[in-house]
Amino acid sequence: MNDLYDDALVALAKAKDGAGRLDAPDGTASVDNPLCGDRVTIDVTLDGARVDGFAQKARGCILTQAAAGMIARHAHGLDAGDIEALRARVRDFLSSAGDGADWPEMALFEPVRTVRSRHDCVLIAFDALLEATRKARDERA
Amino acid sequence: MKAIRAEFPIFDAQGSPFHYLDNAATSQLCAPAAHALHAFETTARANVKRGVHKLADAATVAFDDARATMAAFVGAASPEEVIFTSGTTMSINMAARCLTPRLREGDEILLSELEHHSDIVPWQMAAQARGARVRAIPVTSDGRLDLEALPDLVGPRTRIVAVTHLSNVSGAVSDLSVIRAAAPEAIMLVDGAQRAAHGPIDVRAIGCDLYALSSHKMFGPTGAGMLWGRMDLLESLPPFLGGGEMIREVRIDGTRYADPPHRFEAGTPPIGAVLGMAAAARWLQSRDRRVLHDHEMRLTGRILDGLATLPGIRLVGPQGLQGRAGIVAFEVEDVHAHDVCQMLDGNGVALRGGHHCAQPLMRALGLVATARASLAPYNDDDDIDALIEGVGKVIERLR
Ligand SMILES: Cc1ncc(COP(=O)(O)O)c(C=O)c1O
Numbered sequence: 136m137n138d139l140y141d142d143a144l145v146a147l148a149k150a151k152d153g154a155g156r157l158d159a160p161d162g163t164a165s166v167d168n169p170l171c172g173d174r175v176t177i178d179v180t181l182d183g184a185r186v187d188g189f190a191q192k193a194r195g196c197i198l199t200q201a202a203a204g205m206i207a208r209h210a211h212g213l214d215a216g217d218i219e220a221l222r223a224r225v226r227d228f229l230s231s232a233g234d235g236a237d238w239p240e241m242a243l244f245e246p247v248r249t250v251r252s253r254h255d256c257v258l259i260a261f262d263a264l265l266e267a268t269r270k271a272r273d274e275r276a
Numbered sequence: 277m278k279a280i281r282a283e284f285p286i287f288d289a290q291g292s293p294f295h296y297l298d299n300a301a302t303s304q305l306c307a308p309a310a311h312a313l314h315a316f317e318t319t320a321r322a323n324v325k326r327g328v329h330k331l332a333d334a335a336t337v338a339f340d341d342a343r344a345t346m347a348a349f350v351g352a353a354s355p356e357e358v359i360f361t362s363g364t365t366m367s368i369n370m371a372a373r374c375l376t377p378r379l380r381e382g383d384e385i386l387l388s389e390l391e392h393h394s395d396i397v398p399w400q401m402a403a404q405a406r407g408a409r410v411r412a413i414p415v416t417s418d419g420r421l422d423l424e425a426l427p428d429l430v431g432p433r434t435r436i437v438a439v440t441h442l443s444n445v446s447g448a449v450s451d452l453s454v455i456r457a458a459a460p461e462a463i464m465l466v467d468g469a470q471r472a473a474h475g476p477i478d479v480r481a482i483g484c485d486l487y488a489l490s491s492h493k494m495f496g497p498t499g500a501g502m503l504w505g506r507m508d509l510l511e512s513l514p515p516f517l518g519g520g521e522m523i524r525e526v527r528i529d530g531t532r533y534a535d536p537p538h539r540f541e542a543g544t545p546p547i548g549a550v551l552g553m554a555a556a557a558r559w560l561q562s563r564d565r566r567v568l569h570d571h572e573m574r575l576t577g578r579i580l581d582g583l584a585t586l587p588g589i590r591l592v593g594p595q596g597l598q599g600r601a602g603i604v605a606f607e608v609e610d611v612h613a614h615d616v617c618q619m620l621d622g623n624g625v626a627l628r629g630g631h632h633c634a635q636p637l638m639r640a641l642g643l644v645a646t647a648r649a650s651l652a653p654y655n656d657d658d659d660i661d662a663l664i665e666g667v668g669k670v671i672e673r674l675r
Contacts (some may be wrong), residue, residue, distance in 0.1 A: 140619060171630040173612075196614045197367075197615045198614075
């Protein structure tokens with residue numbers, strides 16, 4: 136019906152990696168998608184400047200949930216600078232430039248390129264991760 | 277209804293499958309409106325109200341005719357009660373801004389939880405400027421106005437009531453007579469953005485003071501709309517925007533304003549779009565509205581029945597056909613509205629998903645986003661079949 140919804144993408148969303156909340160996060164951020172009112176909330180704890188603990192709560196579509204689940208698998212060890220660069224690469228990937236994040240799940244998001252109105256569904260999880268990590272870092276400074 | 281499809285150029289242009297069920301967001305342009313817009317811009321273009329040459333005079337005459345057409349379309353007492361705007365949003369902002377100076381601290385503006393953001397935010401801005409308070413008629417669980425709450429919401433400080441004629445989410449038609457009767461002293465604005473394509477409008481029978489609508493939702497071009505106002509109210513209001521066309525005399529030390537409607541029409545209006553809107557209104561009025569209504573209700577019934585056969589569907593709006601129009605919002609359990617819409621798009625079915633610019637309603641009903649199918653006279657049984665089949669597949673794949 137629509138090649139956006141590859142079974143593997145749907146499975147990634149349904150797996151809900153990292154779903155939940157942390158008891159004592161160093162930083163928390165919620166980002167809304169104004170198009171639909173969806174919201175991604177991400178909690179992190181840091182080890183030094185790098186993400187150690189991670190939890191995500193994605194109230195949203197398959198794309199938002201899949202992006203949050205993908206991030207859950209790879210967030211460990213990233214610092215705010217890494218995340219900012221990653222977010223820019225994913226944004227460029229969605230606008231058909233470059234390979235995006237260096238993660239195996241990234242290819243599942245390729246069909247999203249053709250649907251401009253859905254790019255934010257993928258990006259808001261990165262926005263939430265970046266904001267949470269920055270807050271955690273600034274909190275410690 | 278095949279004949280009606282032939283009057284909408286989009287169907288030839290799009291080919292098939294093309295099941296356009298997003299009419300509440302914007303409807304398709306009918307051929308007479310397309311023709312009026314194109315003919316004006318390519319063969320008869322001139323500014324209005326300014327020139328004496330033949331072309332300018334013809335444009336002014338056509339613009340005046342459009343005003344008379346729109347006055348008849350809403351049942352106005354005279355063409356001068358019709359102010360042309362760029363659409364409902366502009367119309368409501370104009371009304372709110374012009375009424376702002378009348379508000380005093382502690383005054384109340386009564387809205388409803390069914391309102392589109394464009395009938396909420398301008399009033400919040402007006403209230404904020406004057407220390408007034410915004411209140412809202414709640415909704416019932418089936419997406420209708422809960423009119424039993426009215427007596428507690430209307431009081432001596434209720435200066436303005438602004439409510440929708442037809443909900444763009446639940447499809448419920450408002451019982452405006454009850455609201456009018458409950459607040460006889462208040463200035464009453466009705467948001468007719470959705471109503472215009474779905475049924476006749478009679479502002480004097482409603483007894484309202486202001487009525488707003490958009491051309492693009494009633495088979496006319498984008499970029500035009502109107503605000504109808506009772507003449508004695510319009511005469512008492514200050515202008516909205518300042519500029520050309522809205523003045524009687526300008527001196528450096530002050531300006532005298534024109535009478536309504538020109539007082540509210542500063543600058544060059546969207547002339548082609550206004551002529552297109554009037555052509556669309558004439559097109560609608562030339563149809564047998566009864567036949568259109570019966571067709572819409574039959575298809576609405578098919579959507580409601582079809583959705584009822586599927587598992588995990590929650591209808592957001594009246595369950596039956598009573599007091600509703602062909603706008604049907606629904607939620608598929610555990611599936612996001614945008615995923616529903618995106619998958620259906622793969623079947624050639626165009627739906628709208630999201631909060632529909634009605635976040636207070638979504639909050640009241642405990643929803644974040646819904647999918648919505650909305651009908652127009654050119655929709656047919658094939659469109660409904662594709663919708664129901666598509667939703668069925670979504671449930672199979674994603675739920
Ligand atoms: C009920 C209602 N009011 C107001 C509007 C705003 O209309 P426009 O965007 O044409 O100004 C809409 C459009 O969706 C609507 O459905």
